[in-house]
Amino acid sequence: MAYRILLVDDDPVLLKTLGLAFHRAGYEVVVALDGPDALRKAEEKPPDLIILDIMLPGMDGFEVCRRLRQMSGIEHVPIIMLSALGRVEDKLTGFAAGADDYLVKPVTPQEMLTRVQVLLTRSARWMEVKRHAQSYILAFIGVKGGVGTTTLAVNVALIAARNGQRTVLIDLHPEGGLAAVQMGQVPRATLEDLVQHPADSIDEKLLEKHLLPHRTGLRILPAPLMPQKTSNGVSPQHVQAILSQLTQRANRVIVDLPALLSPMTWAALQHADRIALVTEADSIAIGAARRWLELLEAEGIVRSIVYVVAINRIGGTTPYTKLQLEEMLGCEVAALIAHAPEQCLLANKNGAPVALQKRDTVLEQQLRELTKTLL
Ligand SMILES: Nc1ncnc2c1ncn2[C@@H]1O[C@H](COP(=O)(O)OP(=O)(O)O)[C@@H](O)[C@H]1O
Numbered sequence: 001m002a003y004r005i006l007l008v009d010d011d012p013v014l015l016k017t018l019g020l021a022f023h024r025a026g027y028e029v030v031v032a033l034d035g036p037d038a039l040r041k042a043e044e045k046p047p048d049l050i051i052l053d054i055m056l057p058g059m060d061g062f063e064v065c066r067r068l069r070q071m072s073g074i075e076h077v078p079i080i081m082l083s084a085l086g087r088v089e090d091k092l093t094g095f096a097a098g099a100d101d102y103l104v105k106p107v108t109p110q111e112m113l114t115r116v117q118v119l120l121t122r123s124a125r126w127m128e129v130k131r132h133a134q135s136y137i138l139a140f141i142g143v144k145g146g147v148g149t150t151t152l153a154v155n156v157a158l159i160a161a162r163n164g165q166r167t168v169l170i171d172l173h174p175e176g177g178l179a180a181v182q183m184g185q186v187p188r189a190t191l192e193d194l195v196q197h198p199a200d201s202i203d204e205k206l207l208e209k210h211l212l213p214h215r216t217g218l219r220i221l222p223a224p225l226m227p228q229k230t231s232n233g234v235s236p237q238h239v240q241a242i243l244s245q246l247t248q249r250a251n252r253v254i255v256d257l258p259a260l261l262s263p264m265t266w267a268a269l270q271h272a273d274r275i276a277l278v279t280e281a282d283s284i285a286i287g288a289a290r291r292w293l294e295l296l297e298a299e300g301i302v303r304s305i306v307y308v309v310a311i312n313r314i315g316g317t318t319p320y321t322k323l324q325l326e327e328m329l330g331c332e333v334a335a336l337i338a339h340a341p342e343q344c345l346l347a348n349k350n351g352a353p354v355a356l357q358k359r360d361t362v363l364e365q366q367l368r369e370l371t372k373t374l375l
């Protein structure tokens with residue numbers, strides 16, 4: 001995806017020459033002629049970098065810069081100040097207002113491009129570091145049972161662990177869950193045993209006893225394999241306690257949820273940084289996905305954290321394309337996962353999920369790609 005640059009200047013000649021140079025270099029350019037216009041455009045859709053003139057009509061560039069720095073989503077966007085004012089005091093005022101770089105006019109497009117590249121590379125690296133250091137909760141929920149939700153959660157968790165992330169997978173199915181079985185593991189202690197303890201007594205030591213290690217480094221909090229007659233379910237307080245303990249220890253916490261909106265799933269969804277809403281690639285399931293999206297939105301879940309993942313689980317000779325699914329759904333589909341029944345069958349038979357098969361198949365590539373998108 002092309003980087004978006006917001007170019008703020010009241011000089012039409014400069015806007016044209018710089019705009020053209022950026023455009024040729026493959027950047028997307030948005031221009032603004034004054035401060036209020038720049039603030040509006042930055043808020044609408046945060047750019048990847050901002051070039052800001054100082055002498056603007058009305059609000060000057062220093063003030064625009066200060067205000068940009070206070071806007072959420074813009075805090076870390078690189079800002080280059082561009083001005084005819086070349087005195088040291090002006091530069092210092094610019095840096096104090098939050099600029100990352102300061103160029104004095106006239107500036108050649110070549111020099112500008114070089115500075116932009118340097119700053120974008122640095123900010124991309126910084127975002128990457130931040131992403132890896134922070135703990136992050138990713139919840140998987142199906143629009144109905146049997147669409148392939150657990151398969152995705154298990155594979156994404158394994159790929160994250162193999163990439164060196166400290167990853168934990170929670171199989172939040174008190175009524176019976178099969179994530180551990182998909183990995184060829186036999187759970188001893190399970191979620192059900194853990195929630196016998198009061199929520200406020202769940203600490204590191206207790207949790208540790210219930211986590212099942214996998215050779216990739218992934219750890220699983222497994223569900224019981226069957227519904228338990230004596231089960232009282234998992235309370236929202238338990239979900240909260242488990243998540244808050246795990247996010248202190250792991251930087252990737254992946255939760256496999258049942259396809260229902262109980263207090264338990266709701267607690268997990270509310271804590272999630274990102275939600276993968278999994279659906280089958282057929283018209284009925286897509287209809288269900290639409291209703292789920294509405295429901296989540298009505299419940300106050302921010303739309304931008306929900307990623308729809310469609311799986312062509314059923315196959316057939318005329319599968320829907322991603323575009324067709326998006327038209328039916330009325331929004332973007334983050335990934336369309338290929339029909340791969342043999343591979344799934346083999347994975348289940350061997351207790352070795354697709355991500356561990358190392359055959360470099362379409363499905364495996366798609367799962368790697370999906371992990372990148374979601375984490
Ligand atoms: N891409 C796929 N192609 C074909 N079958 C799939 C695919 N992904 C998953 N499956 C199969 O679909 C079934 C349901 O998967 P599962 O992950 O248990 O779904 P859920 O968690 O939504 O109930 C399993 O038999 C699984 O092997």
Ligand SMILES: [Mg+2]
Nearest residue numbers: 146149150151
């Ligand atoms: Mg499942």
